[in-house]
Amino acid sequence: MTGVHDRPSLPMFAVDAFPSRVRSERLVARLGSALGIAITVCFLTGLVSHLHQHPVTWLPLPADPVWGYRVTQGVHVALGLATIPLFAVKMWSVYPHLFAWPPSKSLVHGLERLSIGLLAAATGFELITGVFNLAHLYLWSFLFPVAHYAMAWVVVGSVIIHLAIKWPVIVTALRREPVASADAPVDETTVDAEVAAVEGAITRRGLLLAVAGGAAAVTVVTVGQTLRPFGWSGLLAPRSPADLPSGIPINRTASDAGVVSRAEASDYSLTVGGPRGRAFTLADLRALEQMEVELPIACVEGWSATGIWGGVRLRDLLDLCGVDEGATVRTVSLESDGLYASAEVQPAFARHSDTLLALRLGGETLTIDHGYPVRLIAPNRPGVLQTKWVSRVEVL
Numbered sequence: 001m002t003g004v005h006d007r008p009s010l011p012m013f014a015v016d017a018f019p020s021r022v023r024s025e026r027l028v029a030r031l032g033s034a035l036g037i038a039i040t041v042c043f044l045t046g047l048v049s050h051l052h053q054h055p056v057t058w059l060p061l062p063a064d065p066v067w068g069y070r071v072t073q074g075v076h077v078a079l080g081l082a083t084i085p086l087f088a089v090k091m092w093s094v095y096p097h098l099f100a101w102p103p104s105k106s107l108v109h110g111l112e113r114l115s116i117g118l119l120a121a122a123t124g125f126e127l128i129t130g131v132f133n134l135a136h137l138y139l140w141s142f143l144f145p146v147a148h149y150a151m152a153w154v155v156v157g158s159v160i161i162h163l164a165i166k167w168p169v170i171v172t173a174l175r176r177e178p179v180a181s182a183d184a185p186v187d188e189t190t191v192d193a194e195v196a197a198v199e200g201a202i203t204r205r206g207l208l209l210a211v212a213g214g215a216a217a218v219t220v221v222t223v224g225q226t227l228r229p230f231g232w233s234g235l236l237a238p239r240s241p242a243d244l245p246s247g248i249p250i251n252r253t254a255s256d257a258g259v260v261s262r263a264e265a266s267d268y269s270l271t272v273g274g275p276r277g278r279a280f281t282l283a284d285l286r287a288l289e290q291m292e293v294e295l296p297i298a299c300v301e302g303w304s305a306t307g308i309w310g311g312v313r314l315r316d317l318l319d320l321c322g323v324d325e326g327a328t329v330r331t332v333s334l335e336s337d338g339l340y341a342s343a344e345v346q347p348a349f350a351r352h353s354d355t356l357l358a359l360r361l362g363g364e365t366l367t368i369d370h371g372y373p374v375r376l377i378a379p380n381r382p383g384v385l386q387t388k389w390v391s392r393v394e395v396l
């Protein structure tokens with residue numbers, strides 16, 4: 001067989017074209033563990049978000065705690081962003097292997113490389129589509145939530161295959177004592193620093209610090225979109241509430257949605273279904289018992305903001321119309337198309353005392369961009385399910 005030096009591969013991609021000692025198995029394994037934890041948390045929080053938007057009867061989500069989705073989705077997006085530098089360095093640390101020749105030494109080795117290729121591609125896909133979605137860049141024709149969700153399973157599947165194949169290597173690498181020279185035991189940092197000095201390269205510790213620093217920097221410039229005390233730091237946050245009196249960002253305006261004239265029409269009424277279903281004018285709604293609740297809008301994009309919402313309890317309206325306690329309802333917007341023109345409201349949410357058909361925000365009549373004349377506001381659910389410009393409540 002061919003030896004190291006007469007490999008037929010391109011010389012700049014040969015294994016020994018990457019002599020950096022920084023790429024130890026131990027480092028690769030430690031980076032991998034961090035990445036594995038980040039992927040797991042992103043997967044689980046993503047699953048929560050998926051279940052909110054595609055409820056299943058055998059696992060109904062609770063409406064409490066009211067801030068639940070704010071936290072799970074805030075973590076999903078912040079951690080996803082922090083994973084980018086981690087993933088980049090992990091890819092760099094194994095990059096020489098990508099060009100190893102021959103591509104496969106045996107069937108198992110070939111499968112192993114295929115599964116790693118799949119893992120890298122699928123993870124890269126999740127990170128890129130996630131970021132583009134935050135930036136509202138839709139450079140593709142597939143639907144983001146569908147593709148992002150499906151690919152998450154590919155990531156998880158290939159992580160499991162990867163772990164199964166590499167388990168012995170990972171365990172040994174993580175247990176291994178830091179590198180020591182043959183005669184005198186030396187601490188890893190010293191050896192590392194010496195090697196680095198010779199190569200003019202970065203030390204392993206330096207590399208880990210750089211990755212942690214990169215991840216922290218990404219987090220700091222986006223976390224302001226969720227944690228108001230850090231609001232000043234939302235440099236990368238796509239939507240800024242700073243210029244709005246309500247402090248709540250707007251994703252889709254009334255004119256984007258094409259609802260301005262229908263929302264401002266003087267003959268607006270809200271139709272509620274049920275055995276005694278009827279239409280309510282704005283005056284009718286204002287004459288019913290008014291409630292005030294403090295609830296966040298928590299967007300799938302990771303930003304969230306709390307408002308004081310005023311209006312009529314959804315459950316009061318449903319009771320007036322004789323709707324069954326266990327019924328799932330659907331809020332339908334004046335918006336004629338658009339992905340978020342309607343939303344299902346499961347019984348736990350429809351009957352929650354904080355769930356309102358809101359007429360006010362911060363004590364003022366809703367602005368048209370926040371959903372005038374009537375919008376849904378309910379606890380613990382994605383912003384996409386908080387229908388604005390509601391015209392109908394249907395009983396399913």
Ligand SMILES: Nc1nc2c(c(=O)[nH]1)N[C@H]1C(S)=C(S)[C@@H](COP(=O)(O)O)O[C@H]1N2
Pocket residue numbers: 248249250251252257297298299300333334335338340341342369370371383384385386387388389
């Ligand atoms: N009818 C309708 N309602 C909608 C949307 C929409 O596009 N159309 N966008 C949703 C999204 S994605 C979010 S995050 C919230 C934002 O509400 P806000 O603009 O009052 O902050 O409204 C939701 N309600």
Ligand SMILES: [Mo]
Pocket residue numbers: 251298299300301383384
């Ligand atoms: Mo949203």
